Amino acid sequence: MNEDAALAARRPRAGPVLPREFFDRETEIVARDLLGAVLSCRTADGTASGVIVETEAYLGEHDPACHAAVGRTRRTAPLYGVPGSAYVYFIYGMYWCVNAVTRAEGLPSAVLIRALEPFTGLDLMRSRRPRARRAADLCNGPGKLCLALGIGAEHNGLSLQRGALTLHAGDRVPDGDVAVTPRVGITRAAEWPLRWLVRGNLHVSRPAGRGATDRS
DNA sequence: TCGAAGATTGTCT
DNA sequence: GACAATCTTCGAG
Numbered sequence: 001m002n003e004d005a006a007l008a009a010r011r012p013r014a015g016p017v018l019p020r021e022f023f024d025r026e027t028e029i030v031a032r033d034l035l036g037a038v039l040s041c042r043t044a045d046g047t048a049s050g051v052i053v054e055t056e057a058y059l060g061e062h063d064p065a066c067h068a069a070v071g072r073t074r075r076t077a078p079l080y081g082v083p084g085s086a087y088v089y090f091i092y093g094m095y096w097c098v099n100a101v102t103r104a105e106g107l108p109s110a111v112l113i114r115a116l117e118p119f120t121g122l123d124l125m126r127s128r129r130p131r132a133r134r135a136a137d138l139c140n141g142p143g144k145l146c147l148a149l150g151i152g153a154e155h156n157g158l159s160l161q162r163g164a165l166t167l168h169a170g171d172r173v174p175d176g177d178v179a180v181t182p183r184v185g186i187t188r189a190a191e192w193p194l195r196w197l198v199r200g201n202l203h204v205s206r207p208a209g210r211g212a213t214d215r216s
Numbered sequence: 217t218c219g220a221a222g223a224t225t226g227t228c229t
Numbered sequence: 230g231a232c233a234a235t236c237t238t239c240g241a242g
Contacts, residue, residue: 056223058223065223066223067223070238070239070240073238073239074238074239075237075238075239089223089237089238090236090237090238091222091223091224091236091237092222092224092225092234092235092236092237093222093224093234093235093236093237094224094225094234094235094236095224095225095235097223097224099223112223114223131225131226141224141225142223142224143224143225144224144225183223184223185222185223185224186222186223187222205224
């Protein structure tokens, strides 16, 4: 069976849009519950979507790794917005990363979406990421998924309940399939176990490794 | 105004 | 595994 056929055979489900109340909870809980949800982006070129298989929690001004640790600036302002809105930022001069803002207004926490399993719009994703040779390489990183879905500055601060960028309920990932590990690519608070991923999924940016614990 | 850092990725060895 | 690419953001002076 080829990769496209394998994807189709699993038939993930994209349900209703996740309500604001979903995001208005503890950031760690939102990060875990976003596994299995579907992120969809509509552009002039078409719509592409993927099932979330990896997330990281950033816990606000008291989390040294969170952008909000420096306080409210022009860049971090969307983090202080309503739960369920998007925080999209530019990094390393060439990549975008997308977060879902969580908790109550005024508490600048968010969940970074690190990897997706492609769901719809595979041809569109491939045209945007011609270097990706396998379907598993299309969205297995925060910069890659933004490229594949066409996410950029125009989505920063937008609601994830309506408009071009939306998050939909999907098939809940069983606790036994969820691994928790330290966050990736950071230097401050790097040991905090705030990364959630679907154990054994080929589309995560990095496998869980031996130090990972079950669910949480 | 300037310099350094950065939640990444792709290429090369 | 090492390293370059590339540019926004923000603190320091």
